[in-house]
Amino acid sequence: MNIFDVVGPVMVGPSSSHTAGAVKIGYISRKLLGEQPVSARILLYGSFLTTGKGHGTRKALVAGLLGMQPDDARIPQALTLAEERGMQIEFGEAQLKEAHPNTAQLYLQGQEGRSLEIIGQSLGGSRINIAEIDGIETNFSGDYPTLVVHNQDQPGHVAEVTSMLSHKGVNIAYMQLYRSSRGGEAVMVVECDQEIPKEGIDWLKKVEGVKKVTYLGHDTEAMDKGGTAR
Amino acid sequence: MITYHSIQDILELCEKEQMTFAQVIERADMEERAVTQEASYAKMQSMYEAMRHADATYDAKLTSASGLVGGDGEKLRAYNEAGKNLCGDFLGLVMEKAIKMAEGNACMRRIVAAPTAGSCGVIPAVFLTAQEKLACTEEQMVAAMYISAGVGAVIAENASIAGASGGCQAEIGSASAMAAAGLCFLQGGTNAMIANAAALALKNMLGLACDPVCGLVEVPCVKRNVAGAVNAVSAAQLSLAGIKSAIPVDEVIDAMRRIGNEMSPNIKETGQGGLATTPTAIQIGKSL
Numbered sequence: 001m002n003i004f005d006v007v008g009p010v011m012v013g014p015s016s017s018h019t020a021g022a023v024k025i026g027y028i029s030r031k032l033l034g035e036q037p038v039s040a041r042i043l044l045y046g047s048f049l050t051t052g053k054g055h056g057t058r059k060a061l062v063a064g065l066l067g068m069q070p071d072d073a074r075i076p077q078a079l080t081l082a083e084e085r086g087m088q089i090e091f092g093e094a095q096l097k098e099a100h101p102n103t104a105q106l107y108l109q110g111q112e113g114r115s116l117e118i119i120g121q122s123l124g125g126s127r128i129n130i131a132e133i134d135g136i137e138t139n140f141s142g143d144y145p146t147l148v149v150h151n152q153d154q155p156g157h158v159a160e161v162t163s164m165l166s167h168k169g170v171n172i173a174y175m176q177l178y179r180s181s182r183g184g185e186a187v188m189v190v191e192c193d194q195e196i197p198k199e200g201i202d203w204l205k206k207v208e209g210v211k212k213v214t215y216l217g218h219d220t221e222a223m224d225k226g227g228t229a230r
Numbered sequence: 231m232i233t234y235h236s237i238q239d240i241l242e243l244c245e246k247e248q249m250t251f252a253q254v255i256e257r258a259d260m261e262e263r264a265v266t267q268e269a270s271y272a273k274m275q276s277m278y279e280a281m282r283h284a285d286a287t288y289d290a291k292l293t294s295a296s297g298l299v300g301g302d303g304e305k306l307r308a309y310n311e312a313g314k315n316l317c318g319d320f321l322g323l324v325m326e327k328a329i330k331m332a333e334g335n336a337c338m339r340r341i342v343a344a345p346t347a348g349s350c351g352v353i354p355a356v357f358l359t360a361q362e363k364l365a366c367t368e369e370q371m372v373a374a375m376y377i378s379a380g381v382g383a384v385i386a387e388n389a390s391i392a393g394a395s396g397g398c399q400a401e402i403g404s405a406s407a408m409a410a411a412g413l414c415f416l417q418g419g420t421n422a423m424i425a426n427a428a429a430l431a432l433k434n435m436l437g438l439a440c441d442p443v444c445g446l447v448e449v450p451c452v453k454r455n456v457a458g459a460v461n462a463v464s465a466a467q468l469s470l471a472g473i474k475s476a477i478p479v480d481e482v483i484d485a486m487r488r489i490g491n492e493m494s495p496n497i498k499e500t501g502q503g504g505l506a507t508t509p510t511a512i513q514i515g516k517s518l
Binding site: 001002003004005006007008009010011012013014015016019020047050051053054055056059071073075076124125126 | 255258259262263273274276277280294295296334335336337338339340341342343344345346347348350353375376378379380382383386387391392394408444445446447448501518
C-alpha cells in the first residue's frame, strides 16, 4: 500500500468515502463529459442518500462537477458556486437494484451539447469506481489516464485503438471490453500509463463505427476562476 | 528492493541496511512510486505542513451539518489557559489539538486523513505538541511522519485501517499506534522501543466499536480522537521507561485483524448498533 494512502490524502472533511470520494466521482464525471456541465441530475443511493446530507456528499459531488479536487477549501460553498455559474442542479433518489451502498447516478449536459450518464461508487478511503457509463457496465478507478470508446460491436475496433496507442508510445495498463448485445453497443475502457495525445483522440472520433470517445486525462485542470455563468 | 510486510521486517532492514526506521520507510516509498528522495521527502513534509496549517487555522465558530459538533476545542483552550489543566502542559495541549482537528473535519475543513478522516486529530495533536514542547527540528518531524506511515502501512496490510471492516480500533486504534511510534522516536527511543510503543498503544484500543450516531463522523469520533492521542502519549512514555509489551507488535496487529473479523457488522460503521441505537441517538436522528 502506498504510504500516502495511510498518511493522506489532504482532503476536506468529514468523510473520505462520503466527501472525498464523492468529489472524485464528480470530478471524473466532468472530465469524462469533456466540457463544462450546464445541468446535472444527481441521484443518490444507499448510505449516500441516507447520511449524505451530514457528510456534505451533495456539495462534494457538485464541487467535483465544478472541477474541484478533494482538497479544495471551497467544497462547502459548492452549491452556491454552481448557482452563480448558472449550473442547473437537481437531486433525487436513485432507483437501483442491489447497488454498492455509496452510489451516485449522474445525468450531465454540457455547454457544447454533449451528454453523459454515469454511475459512480465510493469504495472507502477516497477510492472510487466508475461502474456504468451511458447504460453500459464499466469498472475503472480514474487513477490512470483512461480512454472510453463507445462503438458498434464489430471486428477491428480494438485493433484500431491499440495500434493508435502503440503509434503514440502509450502503454496500456488495463483494458476491458463490454457490450450490450452481439453486434450492438460496445464499450472499451483502456487505462494507460501515459497521457494520450489529443490528436490520437481526435483521430479516433472520426473512425467509422466509433460512436463516442471520452478521455479522462491526468493533467490537473484548475477550476476556472472567473465565476461567470455560461 | 526494500519492502516490508511486518514491523519485524522493518526492524531487520534497519539492522541489515544500517538505516534508521524512518529511512527504511522512505526508501521503500521511493522504490514503490519510482520517485527521488527529494520528491518523497517533500510530499511527506507537505502532509505535516497541511496538519500544521489546519491546526493553526482552527475556527471555533463553525458547527457541523448536524449541529452536534463545534466550539469544544475553544472550551478546552480556555480551560487550559485559566490554569486549571489537570493533565500537565504537554497532555493538555495534545487534548486541545486533537479535538480541534477532529472538529474541523466534521465542519468540512481541510485535514489530512491519517489514517482516516475520522481519526485525523490523533497524529497532528501528538506531533505538533511534540514539536512545540520538545523543540524538535523539522527533519525530526518528517522522520516521525515516516515512522507513523510505516506502522500504519503494516496495520493496513495485516489488519485494517477502515472502520467499516475493522471497527474503530482500525481507525483511532491505528492512529494511536502510529502516533505513539513517532513520539517515541522524537523522545530518543530506540527502534525496538518505537515498535514496542506501537504495540502498547494498539493493545488498549483493541475491540473498539465503530458506532457513529446517525452514521456521521461526529459522535463519538471527535472526542475519541482525544482518547487516541492521550493513549499514544502514555504508550510512548511507558516504552521509553523500558516497559515492554508482553505481546510483540506484529502479534497485536494480527489479533486486531481477528477481532475485527469477529465483530458484528452492527458495530462496523453501519450505524445499526451501540451508541447509534441509543434512545438519544434515535431522537437526534429524528431532529436532523
